[in-house]
Structure formats: C-alpha cells, structure tokens
Amino acid sequence: xxxxxxxxxxxxxxxxxxxxxxxxxxxxxxxxxxxxxxxxxxxxxxxxxxxxxxxxxxxxxxxxxxxxxxxxxxxxxxxxxxxxxxxxxxxxxxxxxxxxxxxxxxxxxxxxxxxxxxxxxxxxxxxxxxxxxxxxxxxxxxxxxxxxxxxxxxxxxxxxxxxxxxxxxxxxxxxxxxxxxxxxxxxxxxxxxxxxxxxxxxxxxxxxxxxxxxxxxxxxxxxxxxxxxxxxxxxxxxxxxxxxxxxxxxxxxxxxxxxxxxxxxxxxxxxxxxxxxxxxxxxxxxxxxxxxxxxxxxxxxxxxxxxxxxxxxxxxxxxxxxxxxxxxxxxxxxxxxxxxxxxxxxxxxxxxxxxxxxxxxxxxxxxxxxxxxxxxxxxxxxxxxxxxxxxxxxxxxxxxxxxxxxxxxxxxxxxxxxxxxxxxxxxxxxxxxxxxxxxxxxxxxxxxxxxxxxxxxxxxxxxxxxxxxxxxxxxxxxxx
Ligand SMILES: NC(=O)C1=CN([C@@H]2O[C@H](COP(=O)(O)OP(=O)(O)OC[C@H]3O[C@@H](n4cnc5c(N)ncnc54)[C@H](O)[C@@H]3O)[C@@H](O)[C@H]2O)C=CC1
Ligand SMILES: O=C(O)[C@H]1O[C@H](OP(=O)(O)OP(=O)(O)OC[C@H]2O[C@@H](n3ccc(=O)[nH]c3=O)[C@H](O)[C@@H]2O)[C@H](O)[C@@H](O)[C@@H]1O
Numbered sequence: 001x002x003x004x005x006x007x008x009x010x011x012x013x014x015x016x017x018x019x020x021x022x023x024x025x026x027x028x029x030x031x032x033x034x035x036x037x038x039x040x041x042x043x044x045x046x047x048x049x050x051x052x053x054x055x056x057x058x059x060x061x062x063x064x065x066x067x068x069x070x071x072x073x074x075x076x077x078x079x080x081x082x083x084x085x086x087x088x089x090x091x092x093x094x095x096x097x098x099x100x101x102x103x104x105x106x107x108x109x110x111x112x113x114x115x116x117x118x119x120x121x122x123x124x125x126x127x128x129x130x131x132x133x134x135x136x137x138x139x140x141x142x143x144x145x146x147x148x149x150x151x152x153x154x155x156x157x158x159x160x161x162x163x164x165x166x167x168x169x170x171x172x173x174x175x176x177x178x179x180x181x182x183x184x185x186x187x188x189x190x191x192x193x194x195x196x197x198x199x200x201x202x203x204x205x206x207x208x209x210x211x212x213x214x215x216x217x218x219x220x221x222x223x224x225x226x227x228x229x230x231x232x233x234x235x236x237x238x239x240x241x242x243x244x245x246x247x248x249x250x251x252x253x254x255x256x257x258x259x260x261x262x263x264x265x266x267x268x269x270x271x272x273x274x275x276x277x278x279x280x281x282x283x284x285x286x287x288x289x290x291x292x293x294x295x296x297x298x299x300x301x302x303x304x305x306x307x308x309x310x311x312x313x314x315x316x317x318x319x320x321x322x323x324x325x326x327x328x329x330x331x332x333x334x335x336x337x338x339x340x341x342x343x344x345x346x347x348x349x350x351x352x353x354x355x356x357x358x359x360x361x362x363x364x365x366x367x368x369x370x371x372x373x374x375x376x377x378x379x380x381x382x383x384x385x386x387x388x389x390x391x392x393x394x395x396x397x398x399x400x401x402x403x404x405x406x407x408x409x410x411x412x413x414x415x416x417x418x419x420x421x422x423x424x425x426x427x428x429x430x431x432x433x434x435x436x437x438x439x440x441x442x443x444x445x446x447x448x449x450x451x452x453x454x455x456x457x458x459x460x461x462x463x464x465x466x467x468x469x470x471x472x473x474x475x476x477x478x479x480x
Contacts, residue, residue, distance in 0.1 A: 002027045004194070005079035007109045009033035009042055009068060011049055011164070011271070011340065012126060012157050013085035018057045019168040021066035023198040030067045030075040035386055042068035050339040050366050053165035077116040081191065083155075084109050085126035089385055090275050099282035101130050101275075105386070110137045114144035122187045125154045128220070128276055130283055131213045134177075151187035153178045154209050156216030161270065162337035174204045177212025217280045221296055224273040226261045228302035234264035234466030235309060244466025245448060264466040266349060266419055266446030267307040269334030271342035274300055307345050310417075311352030313463055314444050317473055318415060323357035326438075328409040331420025331447070332364035332372055339366035341375050345446070346419040350376055350400070353417075360400045363409040365422055369402035376400060407433065415442035421449050434458045440472075 006017045009031045021029040033039050041048035043062070047055060058066070069075055076082055086105040091097050106127060113123060123141065125134060134152045141150040154177035159167040174195045178188040188206050195204055207215070234244040244264040252259030268274075277296055284293035315322050334344035341347070350360055354376075362372055376397040403409050406425070410416055410433045418425055426449050434441050443455055445464040455462045461472045 008085035154212035
C-alpha cells in the first residue's frame, strides 16, 4: 500500500489530502502538524476550516485511509511520498524583509525529513515557494541523506478557498515538475499515478522543476493583475459615469479576455496574492530585472489604492468625518463562503475608519469576535505563522464591537460598508434597516452586491464601486 504523509494541516494540506484519500482508497494518507489544536479540530466534528463540502469528504475517509496526527516523525518516516504544505510567509526582518518568502518552516520540515527517514522518498513541494527552492531543499536532504535517495517534485496547488473541494475534484490542471533524469521522471510518474485516479491524463501537466515553481507565482500574479486592472477601471468609471459591471461584461465577451475574475471590488485579499507577488518582485530584483519588478509591484499598489480610495470615499461622503459615528461593517472574510480573514481588505478598511475615530459594528456569518480583534491588532504579516507562534492575547481594539446579525450591526448606524459578497447581503430587508438607521443613511458597497436603484428608492445614499455616482457624492470633495 502506497503511504502518503502531508506536513501541514492547513487550508491546503487538509482539503487536498482529504480528496486524495477519497479518490484513492488504496492509499493511506496521514496529515501531520505541529499545532495540537489544529489536529484535534481535524479529528473532531468542528473542522478547523470552513469549506463547503469538506465535512462530507473528511467524514467518509477519516479513520479508514485518512488520519490526522501530531506524530510528525512517525508518519514521515513511514511514507513513500511526503507532501510539504507548510506556511511560506513574507519575511518580516533581515534580508528581503517585506518581500522575500520566509522559508524557515519549509527548511525545518526538510531537516526533519532528513533526520527521520529510513527509506527512499519522494518529497513534494505543495507550498508556494520561490523559484529554485527545490534546489535548496535537495541540498538539505542530500547533505544529510545517510544513503537515502530523495526525489524532489514541485506540485503547486491552484485551489481557491470557498470552492476548494470543487476545484480539487475538477482541477483545470494538475502541475508536476521534476528533474529531467530517469529517477526524476520515475518520481513524476509515481505522483501522476496518484492524480490519475480521478484527473484526466491530458489535465496533468509535467514540466521541469523551475517551470512548475514559477508557474504558480505567475498564475497568482496574472489573476491578481486582472483584479487590479478592473479596479483601476472602476476609479475611472466613477469619474466618467461609465458602469464598471457593463465595462467588465463588454470586455469579457472577447474570448481572448474571457469573463471570469473581472469583478471590481474594494480590493483583493487572501493569504496568497500579495505574498506571492511580493515574492515574485523580490526574485525579479535579485535577478537584476528592476523594470519587471516594478511592473508587478504596481498590482499591489493599485490594490492598496483601491482600499484607501474606499475609506476616503466613506469619510468624505459623511461630511468629511466619521468621528463618533457608528459604521456597520457587513462581511469581514476576504471572500464569501470562507471564514478566512488573512489579508482581507476589511482589515485595512476598518483600520482606516478607526483612525478617523469611527465606531464599528462588525458582522460576518463565519468570523468570530476573537478573530476580528486579533486581525485588527496584529502587525502586518504576523498572521502567516503557525498559530502557536502568533501573539497570544492581542489587546482588544476599542471602538469595535462584533455582532451576530446584520440588523443588529446596522441599528442606529450612520453608514454601512459591505466588504464581503456573502449572498445573504443581497436579500436583507433594506427598508427595515433604513428605518432603524440615522439619517442621512449611507451604503458603501465594496462588492457590488446591492441593487443600487432599489436602495436609492428607499432613501439611502448609495456608493457602489465603479458605478455612476449618487448626486450627493458628486458634490463631496474629490477622493484620492
Ligand atoms: N490557502 C490557499 O488557498 C492556498 C495556499 N497555498 C500555499 O500553500 C502553503 C500553505 O498554505 P495554507 O495551507 O493556507 O497555510 P496554513 O497556515 O493554513 O497551514 C500551514 C500549516 O503548516 C503547519 N506547519 C508549519 N511548520 C510545520 C512543521 N515544521 N511541521 C509540521 N507542521 C508545520 C502550521 O502549523 C499550519 O497548520 C503556503 O505556501 C501557501 O502559499 C497554495 C494554494 C492555495
Ligand atoms: O495560491 C492561492 O492561495 C490561491 O489564490 C487564489 O485563491 P483565493 O485567494 O482562495 O481566492 P480568489 O477567488 O482568487 O480571490 C482572491 C481575492 O480576490 C478577490 N476577487 C476575486 C475575483 C474578482 O473578480 N474580483 C475580486 O476582487 C476576492 O474577493 C478575494 O479577496 C487563486 O484563485 C487560487 O488559484 C490560488 O491557488
């Protein structure tokens, strides 16, 4: 029986291994982590991450051919294939701080593999890593090898949160990079055989190691670049009277552009786009490609601009001050159908409003008070470290309350900011909400989920990203 072990039971390790276990009943899959709390949660009825469809997959395989454990060394030592899916945060200090990937966790996983292995292994990079990481890992493993053979493969993950199970069941492609030697090709074939249980052969792409590593960074950079492009257009739409949804629809009809990923927003969030682009920028700089680096850096700059622009729009619309005013924040997760708040634009928007002395009442169907307080008090990039290394009890941010109901959040508020596109925000009783708010009552829709015309009929002053401006907003000072 082939044995797989995955180091790192996070958003990637957990779902990907659960799907491998489901699709390959003859393979034994162990997912290991240094976080006791996380492993306990994977073994309970309350999984550590919210992902539609995940519970069913885990329930079908857990205890049969899928195991979650903190006994990292035992499972690594017994495995034929070891996936490494640990955090690869942005460095916060030293060389490359604020840009380069911090490979501390990867390196310690590699050293542990070398320490405990007693048989040949295929080691698979599942984490997103800088190009050429496989070479570094290879060096760590072979210099400590005790005669054991290691083959390193790059098998980046392309799942998106909220649709992870669907993405894993029907991936656009699976990418496997390996050495162009007979041993490398044999290792590629072994991993291909695993995926071939459910992924059509033509969707499994095999490349050299560096192409696979770079393709992951490139894919995320291209996706994020599309959002920054449409968000840049949204600013121009507001200035000209064009409607960004109509523009997206029109350009998306061109089959060369395509309709997906063209929704203007308050900015992209999530654990990877910013981190991976910063990493790409750093790699370009290290290779003397400063023009290429500044091209990709601009994607992040426009994203920051979009978040600032939103905050400025809120403040300037409300007579240039939100001091002491209650603002309801609807949605805190970085996108719908997930409880993940890593790099969510809501953090920057809330911090911006708090700086202007607003009182915030926050509601998100999947994010609790502790997480929100933690996010609003944590330093940049601190979130991307194993939980036990994160600040324990962050000081509660005053002026912020977290409630479990959109009606409660909006009661007596002066304004509402919609920051996540949860479906339930489309069908709220906005008349009831309006009646319970201070007047004039504002809605700032950062996700284009509300029906602007209907809300204006009710009496709201509505701002919706990239949409023709409300006459009220046109008269307010320009925003930068
Ligand atoms: N979240 C996502 O949607 C995607 C993430 N990725 C990449 O996958 C990697 C992992 O991401 P996530 O799963 O989101 O991170 P995560 O933070 O949810 O999970 C990583 C886990 O690794 C564990 N860990 C760290 N060092 C360890 C060690 N030495 N031994 C055992 N466990 C260790 C941590 O405790 C943590 O539970 C990152 O490189 C990320 O860029 C790639 C595609 C999608
Ligand atoms: O490497 C990763 O971590 C993953 O990053 C993204 O997945 P994810 O961040 O989970 O979610 P996305 O659906 O890509 O959304 C990212 C952000 O962009 C925003 N977005 C997305 C699409 C759009 O049209 N407009 C827009 O503002 C979302 O609201 C969200 O804040 C990629 O889509 C995955 O392919 C990749 O594997």
